[in-house]
Amino acid sequence: MGLASWLILIPFLTALAVLAVPTRRSDLIRWVALVGTAAHLALTSYTTWAFWQEASPDLVAVRTETVSRVYLVERVPWFESLGIDYLVGVDGVSMSMVILTSIIIFTGVLASWNVVHRTKEFFTLLLVLVTGVFGVFLSFDLFLFFMFYEVAVLPMYLLIGVWGTGRKEYSAMKLTLMLMVGSALILVGFLAMYHANGSTTFDLTKLAQAHFETGLQRWVFPLIFIGFGILGAMYPFHTWSPDGHASAPTAVSMLHAGVLMKLGGYGALRIGVYLLPEGAQYWGLFFMAVTTINIVYGSLGAITQKDLKYFTAYSSVSHCGFVLFGVATLNLMGLKGAVLQMFSHGVMTGLFFALIGMVYGRTHTRIIPEMGGLGKVMPWLAACFYIGGMASLGLPGLAGFIAESHIFLGGFFGNSWTNPILSRTLTVLATLSIVVTAVYVLRGLATVFQGPVRDPHHAELTDATLTERLSTGILVATLVVTGMVPGLLIDLIEGTLFPIVNRLQATGMAIPGHS
Amino acid sequence: MVGQAVANVLFYLIVAVSLWLAWSVVSSRRILRAAVALMGVLGASAGLYLLLGFPFLAGVQVLVYVGGIVVLLVFAVMLTRSQELLEDHPSDLRHKVAVLAGGAFFGVHLWALRGMPSARAPRVSLPASDTEMLGRALLSTGADGYALPFEVVSLILLAAMIGGIVIARKTQPGQAATTEPVHPLAADAALTAAGSAEQLAESAPAPVSPPVREAAHG
């Protein structure tokens, strides 16, 4: 078994290990989960190194290629007659996503240290969910991809339903069903591609070499993009996100907003744009427009929210809009920005939800106007919140800026086949959101943390504990390091994106009527 | 020629009688009358077999259906309280739907069989004695034999018999009503009809039994 398989397997084995612990030993359960995820983090670091060893010599060569290279590949034939393999591997984009997930789950376990209700089931489900997430990021066979995709989505139902708050059953059901509708669309697209290619295969690397006829690309692409877009909270299919996030327990919100929503952008890029370049070109502008709505609408929607989680969820809608917007720009900077945004938003929103959970754990309210002056009481949490907030409004030096600047440049630069006026107008509209983001982030944070302490009970509260400091600290550090040294991530992902862009450009030249 | 003409006349006669009786089977609200009419229909079918030159089949038809099944039916009817067996008044909608469905089926049927290719095909030469042929065929195990289906039929009959006996037995020793259930809660359910029916009435929008439904309508 290779590294990629281990990356998928470790969380699953940890889940089994958690299951094996007696239910009463909730402390042991937590430690098992923590050790498992820590081991995963270590393995991820090693894998990153190993990946870099293999990939870095190719960085020049891939600039002109049209098929992404995959490294650390493991292929085991599965349903041979149907062209289904167990095919896992790593490329730059997936590597960055794995790093993200690994960080989030580790900090997520830390952040759920105080889960006392049905601890065992909680951690088991959490780990199963992450198994699915890693599977999605690492699999290069569409069948396997889809399989893991749903594994990643479904535990969410119980995680929200059992450990959530508020209208949890409703939210959980809505979330699950909407995401499942998305996966239904994806499934249709997958199968259409699978059969359209003369030699039936689900192997992504082989599908990438096949040429799909234009008509097919044009109808399959929107299915794939919307299907994944639902998970990426694309307007108007985003409404599961506020409710779901608001109801979910801390670690689940973290994972969901931090990682799971990234599956949307990842899929749209990796499968939609990569396999269906002509379809992408045909629909690119349309989806740019839709996601522009996302960006602006989400940020405006966040302004008036009273609940911290709804607030963050709407901001996620806006930020995930950036991801899909970046994907829809179809040029190097946009795609790179999309991946960077996935990473940075993942960390950022993970941080947010972790913090919200911690604040909620103390104040027992998430209603913004009921809080105030908490900065004095819990300076650590306040500081982290502000750093997260600054990242989300795209302050340079933090990860958000790196991503957003790429996306704006990508959107503004446009493509040879899109109408420049339209794409630029959309980009300009999208940039408006950075002001709106500043408005709601500062308003929200100011209300919660600044001013006089509103509720006298809150003055008694304590600042973050050691585990909480560790989890938030890691996330903050990630945000800062990514923002300060973006080259690390960019080097990692660029090699994978060149081929995608080259394909787009190659087909873009060939489209008659587009120039 | 004359034989042919007579056969034709007879055919149409039998068909007409058969249709008339069949109609009264479904339209009559008195069950006994319907049973008798059914007997007539079955008899008419026997007549058709005769006309087609299958006397054995005609005989079996009379013996089994007319002599056996319908008589059994009549006995059953007479042994039960006739009030229960009175067909309820079908609702208007149901009536129309039924007529429509039946009519459509019949229409489609006519359309389909209009072009039945072998309707006028020359008859396959009949063996001298179809009884013998049937007997041989039923017991032969070769390519032309039907021993296997024959045996299977016996299984069906055996199954029907066993089932009939078990179901018809009035009460069994150790039935629900007389003994204590395992769990106190199971008692509710053990009064099965009551338990489940109540649940059902609460839960399922559709009432289970037609009489209940009709009563509610009426």
Add this chain to the structure above:
Amino acid sequence: MLMLPELLIIATAFAVLLVDLFIAERQRGHLVLLALAGVLAALVALVTITPDTGALFGGRFTMDPLAWWLKLTLLAAAAVTLTLAQPMLATHKQAPTLGAGSEFMTLLLFNLAGMLMLPSTRDLVFFYVALELATIPLFLLTAWRRESLSSEAGLKYVLMGALSSALMLYGLGILYGVGRTMNLDLIGRNLFPSPPVIMAIAMVFAGLGFKLTLVPFHMWAPEVYQGAPTPVTAWLSVASKAAGLSALMLLTYRVFPRLLPQWGLYLALLATVTMTAGNLAAITQTNIKRFMAFSAISQAGYLIMGFLGAGPNGPASMVFYLMVYAVTNLAVFAVIALHHQQTGREDITSYRGLSQTNPILALTMMVGLFGLAGIPPLSGFVGKFFLFSVASKAGYNWLVGIAAVNSTISLYYYLRIIRQMYIEAPDPELPKLTTPRLLGTALAVTTLASVTLGLVPWVFESVRFSAAVWLEAMPK
């Protein structure tokens, strides 16, 4: 050797009936073991001795590779059904029991025998007779419980069954009239699309659609499922479907191979209506058996997607899905039966908090339900995926879309049960369930199978290989 499984089953049936006469009342519970032994013997015989090709009775009884898989499924399902019924049969003195245990088993085994023969039939008479043997005992078994719901269900089943049988027989008659031979392999040569043939096919579809619970021939299912004793429901949901599918496959691939591709639209519509109606109706159910009926109806809709398009993937996917469906459904019914047996409750809300009182049972139930919903990595997903793939390949992408959306709807109602089990607090009035060893084993086996069938490639690959061989041998 070809008929060994069938013969073993019939022999067991008689043995059970006879032994019952000679043993004491309290020992009758052990009869289940006898029956089970017989079924398992047949299973072993099928796997080890019976060749997967060959003919008896001048070709009337023919073994083919696909029939082998169907028989395997049926035998396994019967074994599980017997273990499901075991608590009811064994606790002879206690209500709610089935009573007349040996007769029950005999009928079940007869029924099984009929179903086993069905895919091996090669002429119209045998086909019809086997089909009846696969049907009539079911009527009786449905009405077995002596209470009004069960009787009513039995009555409805009989009436509807009779109607569908009549249609079926009529259709077969027309086919014989047009095709002028009883032999299924030869009859197709004489069939050309003409109104009578179409009519006949429609009626055959109605008759088999009745067994497969295809809409609109499904109406009996909810009441029968609900009214029948739970083990019978389990058996019904699996075996009736298996019989229907094997019969339909027999007729379509053997008799109308040339016409089948043209009926894509009809099949697609049938599948659409079936899965949609089944799913929609299931949403509002509160009785779990009735609910499972609608679930089964919708599953039938997915199942017949395999008839679309050409090539071995279609039949292979259908048989594979049938196997998956059988084990998964039986796992679910095992829990339902156990629950019903010990609490006397059938409403969905009675599953409240099961995950806390009986975590293992809840887990298996969840795995089963997720399997039915087609959630990866359970084999229910894999099976469904293959069926969808077949439809997609045939160009019915819209159908795949509808089916996938339907899966989502189905997920909604499966999640309703999971919600009861996992999210709601337990009902303090309900007892903690105890799992009899035999049933526990069956539950474990079916659950394990429902997880692994789709993950282990060789099951599907073997089925597909068989299907390819089977298709090769078809009359052209």
Add this chain to the structure above:
Amino acid sequence: MPDLSFILSHAWLIPALPLASFLLVGLVLRPLHKPLAGAVATAAVFAAAGLSWWLAFDYLHLPKTAGGALPVLVPTSVEWLRFQEGLSVHLGTLLDPISVMLLVVVTTVSALVHLYSTGYLHGEDGYGRYFTFLNLFTFSMLGLVLAPNLVQMYVCWELVGASSFFLIGYYYDRPSAVSASKKAFIVTRFADLGFLLGILVLGYYAFTIHAGMGAAAAGQQALDFAFLTRPDVLSQLQALQGQFLGIGTLTLAAVLIYTGGAGKSAMFPLHIWLPDAMEGPTPVSALIHAATMVVAGVYLVARSFPIFAASAEALQVVMVVGAFTSLFAATIGCTQDDIKRVLAFSTLSQLGYMMFALGVASYEHPLGYTASMFHLFTHAFFKALLFLGAGSVIHAVHTNNIWQMGGLRKYMPITHGLFLLATLAIAGIPPLAGFFSKDEILAAALHSGHTVVFGVGLLVAGMTAFYMFRIYFVTFWGERRLSHLHHQDDHSHDDHSHADPHESPAVMWIPMAVLGLLTIGAGFVPIPEWVRLVPLDGKLPEAHHGVDLAVAIPGTLAGVIGIALAWFFYAGDPQRANSAVLKLGRFYAVIKAKFYFDEIYLFVTKSIIFRLIAGPIAWFDRMVVDGLVNATGWVTRLGGTAVNASQTGQVQTYGSWLMSGVVLAVVVLWATTRQ
């Protein structure tokens, strides 16, 4: 670059010092030992200041270019963010006269303010936090000054904004400070949007040009100032055909970039944040909102002047907005009662001065460019001094309201002297620093033919003298008004009101004294000789020397008149001022209310954006979009009920269905079967 001295080739050390100190103080020292945190932070900035002076010295001794100008160096350039080939961002240091000048100004003022703050904030809770952000600010400002490309500029631009935000909100439990900090951040952010769009526009076209140039552009990135200001690139940019709303592309880019500068430099109508920003501690106001950050906008325009010069319209905008702002702010400045607010409006006004000086500059009349930079230089010192002086006063009397002060010259002689010095400087009285630079600006306006602007400048000079001396007289002259006023409204502060105000400690007045020296001396620094607009051909014309009496005399006269008026109204009988105010009536009230700009903004944000846009969107999302989702579920359920309704429980119905099914099957099958 051959044989650069150590400091020139390691100019990155200057921002690196405060950065290191920021990390050290913020992460390690702040929680551990507060006084040490302050000391380390201050020491780091002092070290940076030392290095800057050293660097300036070395830089001025570099050999001049062939054209006679000081060389432009980029000794450090490290790739940081690679957007794509040709568009990657390098972090580096750009040394040219203006950046070196600003380097010195920023580090010097910052060091003095750091020192001052150790006294000013002594013993406060947020002491460590304060120095953390002050370090961060210093670092970001230095990064901004040294930026060799637009993106680094933007990055540091945002960072100074953020540190300014945190410093304004230093008293975070005070709602007014919180809202002021938000306002400052959001308004400047809004302006930065323009900057960002400018970068996008310019980036796109520059990149296109860059790509078209091939090897000729090797080693340069599209957004480097060095690339953007190349004559061949500029001419290509100028030749762009693209039009947007009738505005040429280059003009559009320049105006957008200017928007960013206007936000930071608080030009009308984006000026509203600056007066409110005075909620921060006074040293912060001195450093950020007077001497350094707010001039970033001016610096940005100067830095990218060749681009503006290529578009006459853009320069026109710069000039008009600058001139208007200077007049507008001066008007309001005459009416305010808060000492810091008056200073803030004076800052606005002076920034307007610098802006319009740039606006009147061109390659034909390059004096404005020099003058603007010169004024930026001198203004930094005397304005910082004014603020520190005000801070010293506030520190002593615990109020910002000038009418609660009075007579302070008796109690605080050092502060008084230094404040007077700075006030004279801003009033343009020779030979103080302000006189020289103001004179130069006015001269630039006059000589470039913008007579109206010159007039406005003259008027503003007079008004500046007036309102500055107004606060001077009210604060330092007359009787002490503090005690009884204080008694009236706040009994809790009794201990303060009874004690007499006293002079600030040495750590506070020593930095002020240093600034005082600089205020006196800055005018004699030959900035105009060093900082000159280099023509596109690189050949500098003869330098303009000496004071132009035709400008100097009216300028000084205006100042004197202003002082005299202020003396007349405020030094003696307060009734004079009151009656004048009464005569002005509503007009005065409108000005005093700052022309109701805050209210307009509040209306737009609260009532229009929040209530009319954000609120409805949130509602729409919950009700309509989510409603549709729920409706889908509802319809599905309804379908379920409908299907269930067909399940009547009657076999007859079922039979009907079955038959109909057959009929339908026949129809469909027949329709699809090919004969």
